Amino acid sequence: MLRFRRKEKIRNKAQSAAKRSNSDEAWEKKKKQQSCPIRSDLDVIWEEIEEGIARIYDGEAMLPKNRVELDTLIKNYCTSVHQQKKGTRGHKKTTNDIESIALELHQKISHFLENHLIDLQEEQEDHLTGECLLEFYTKVWEEYQSSSKVLNDIFAYFSDHWVEEEREKGYEGIFETYKLALVAWKDTIFQNLNKQVTNAVLNLIERERNGETINTRLIAGVIRSYVELGLIEEVLGDEGQTLRLYEEAFENQFLDDTEIFYTRDSEEFLRDNSVVEYTLQVEEILEEEQKRVKNYLHETTHDKLVKTCEQVLIEKHLDVLYEEFSHFLDEDKNNGLGRIYRLVARIPNGLVELKNIFKNHVYNQGVAAIDRCGDMPAKDSKHYIKTVLMYSKKYSTLVQDKFNNDRSFLEALDEACKQMTGKRVARKNIGIRSRSLVSLAHEPCMMSDNGVEACVTSIKIIP
Template sequence: GSKMAAVNGIDPRVAENGPVPGESRLDQDWLTLTQGLDIVYGMRENMNFERFMQFYTTVHNYCSGVGSEHSNGADLIGGDLYERLEAYISRHVVDKMNTIKHLRGEELLHFYYAEWDSFQFSSRTMSGMFDYLNRHWIQNKKNKDKSNVHNINTLTLLKWRELLFMGLQEYLTPALLELIQRDRDGIKISTSIIRGIIQSYVVLGISEHEPKTKGANTSGKESILNDGLVIYREHFESSFLKRTEEYYAAEASNFLQNGSVVEYTKKVEKRFEEEQNRCETYMNGVTQTPLAKTLEKVLIQSKIEFFQGEFGELLAQHKDDDIARMYKLCERVDNGLEELRIALERHTIREGNSELDKVSEEAFSNPKTYINTILDVYKRYAKLISDAFKMDNSFFQALDKASFTFINSNSVTRKAGKFAAYKSPELLARYCDGFLRKSREQPREEELERIIEDVMTIFKYIEDKDMFSRHYSKLLSKRLIYNISASEDAENGMISKLRELCGMEYTRKLNEMIKEAKLSQGINEVFSPMCKRAEGVDFEVMLLTSCMWPTMMPLRVHLPEKLNKCHEEFKKFYNLTYSGRKLEWILSQSRGEVAAYCFKSKTYKFQMTATQIAVIDMFNRNTSFEFSFLFSSLGMDKPTLFQAVDSLVKSLLLKHSKDAIEEMYADDTVISLNEGYTNKNIRLDLTKRIKGISNRETEVERKHDDRDRNNIIKACIVRIMKTRRQITHTDLMTEVLQQLASRFKPEVQMIRICIGDLIQDEYMKRDQEQMNKYEYIA
């Protein structure tokens, strides 16, 4: 019987005879509990539930006083039992310390890990046995007098820390770091041992002063959350980070001496991944950030100049993967991207200029070549920023600055001389005209939307947007007047995009032009049939409000009689509907179709300007005239007449008796009809032969541009003065430049001239006491 009782964990003397005479209740119960503790901490054998409950009941009966003649059922006993348990744990930990204190290096790690794992397992079982003491006497004691009493789990950890860990940590941490270095060197190690030991550093950070809130969970995990990771940080993390910095500083220097920067960035990227995995595998998560900072400092920050020096070459070689890797690394450190942004801006300007240099001859007159070259450069780096730079807005800003620079000043614009600032707006407007006018290869709706978006991409970088407006409105007027616009929807779509970027005022005239073109169609539906019946001519008129349409060159010419009669008929028709309005014919923009029945081979139909029509109509009277007779008969100035006659000569409809000298025919030059004219086409457009007038138009338009800019600047100044009433010269200049920046960049001298004009016109005046201050005159 005694043997069986001992196996069940109960002192045989107590099992057979009851309480032993001369021994206290505590001695007797402790004898029983010691046997249980020996099993838990010594034999490490699993304890069945019946045996466990016998030990638990012993603790319960002692603490609650069951079986004690002094117990009244109300008092809790446990102080002596707590002291004996504390002494037992201390002896056990000291014994373990004596066992392993002479070990070093990896052998120490293996033994420490095994003993720690065993101790934790045993302590959890023991804590269950003494749970009643834990929940009642210990908790009650802590709540009452705040004495230095700990729950059982905390007690075991504190004893391990005090009696074993603190004596070994000076050998334990270096051994851990050595093992981690072997892992970094690619030598296979047992990560479970490192993980387990590092976890002991974390758990041993438990505080001696546990939270005392009612019903608080007093487990070790709860205490860790409240006290932090002091042991882990002081005895592992600080040494680990220092060793990490030393290790990678040496590796970085060696690698850069023997390898390229690109290969170095690949190595660094790999090291970051390895260290992140290493931290996730066997360290506490709080080390992730300081570890990353240490790596950034030693692997990136200290070598940032190497990165920045190589970046420009990577851009030039279009090595996008290497660029993305370099960005990803430099992004990790303070100010690591600033030099990369500067390098991207400079390189984009260089490449933009370089690409335009290659096509400058063709691009000067070919808007498609010019715009597509710019788009190729822009899209290349916009895609790079999207893919490699993670849509970093600061790099898009660098691209914006670069695009603004090379779009407004490049080898193509410089060819325009003093009109260099006008060249990019002009070519962009002509590019728009290319896809907005009728053609054989008309873009589909989806493609048209993409093209318009591309145009707006470049448009936002155009400095002189008023010049674009001037060129665009001029080309739009031609599309509308000559009915060669591909689609009203496309026109409205383009104008809508311009309005979104520049506002209603910028596109107001463009919208009005389209409205007037539609109104003219309605008028012609009524008038044209009347004119056809009366004069036998298909005659259409387009009504333009002078202040809404671009400036158009006046033209004096004597038209054929039939056309003059049509003019008169329309005046009568128009005055019946609209009284008090003055009609002025813009013959420089007039076109007509002339049928030729005089050639034997076939009947031709020619598209001609008003001047060409006037000249060719003369040959309905005779087959030849001297140039002087044509000049006196047609009412044109000589340069205009020369351009008309010369265009028909070059078209082979007319012949001349002698060549022109310095772009002018002699008065006695005979101009005659080429009665043998033939052409494989029946319909021919001869309007493109005339070039001289457009050059003169350009000169007039540029004079108007200066006048228009002056008016815009004056209007801006007046708006500012009405709002501010008083303003200094410096502030006024600044506000004018800011407000007009979206349209053009006015010259400072031009602003000063406008201020002087407004003072003279009494819109404003100088302050008598402060001459650098202006006052608004209501």
């Protein structure tokens, strides 16, 4: 019975369209037969208004003169109502009656839109899922939105006067025509299909994350519709909440799915690959996710998405990254050190432990190098100083090249050098203060190829 009813509606709709296709001349003929250009009886003129609206939403071409005539018909009706309202000022009952006539026009437009969308939805095949469902949703939305903007222009006079006046009085549920069309869409198509549509979009995104090529146009179309429906919230006075529908219908679930996907993906990747490969993979993922926002998501999702990825891909694996950072320092793998630094720097306070690892490494390496020099007379102590300066230059260059010249790491380097020179140089009875020795690492002469030799030569040892 449902299938039969749908076919019957489609047949009736086709018959109506056929009648209208023969009515470009009939429309003009009917206009000539009208005895009065301004009529206030809504029941009399609604049939013609409805026929014009139906043409718009069925995608039929409307001759410019017919468009002008429809505009004029609506404007004349609104003007007539407005003039009668002014003429009855002070007569409350009559004024209310006239206002109810305008409200009835608003309701008739609303009912037409709802019925039109119900018909569209009933024409949809029940089995549509996945990309087929998204094709249906985006196609119908784009056609409906375009038609609704045309309708909004036609009823602009009505919206600018009666609708605006009623909204200023604080009446709810009254919208300009385009937003009235959005309300109708939200209450029908969106209400019935948004969960299936959102799930289909999320499935496409997961397929793209797994390396498949997808039709991003479908996702972008759905996202635009969700964002556009937020205009209803703006009308209702929820300033700053125009993205609430987008967030509740899509973004929240999208971020949850992102966390689940990358939690599983990162654990599997680290199980089968090295940390070096993992850092490269994370940098690539972060770049891809930012492109994803640019290609088809709303721009406000960017920061939330990046933060979610950082928490899952970096913060949850900090212990692994810290351990590998220490290994890279031991093996002088500077490129790997730079990648870990860039990733960990994204996490609040993530660099604190990284800096401590760096500081301890510099200290231990420097102390071991000084100890390897053995005992020698104070007059030959420049050899110790040379060793300290070589380590200072080595790690200051590392900080500059791979750690973005991070001041906190330079301070950690200075502190490590002070500690190792204070304990070892003093013990070997070298006549130079540790603070003075560390400051040499920042002298301009240290920047040249033979900077260490030049600085050591300039030092005067106090016996």
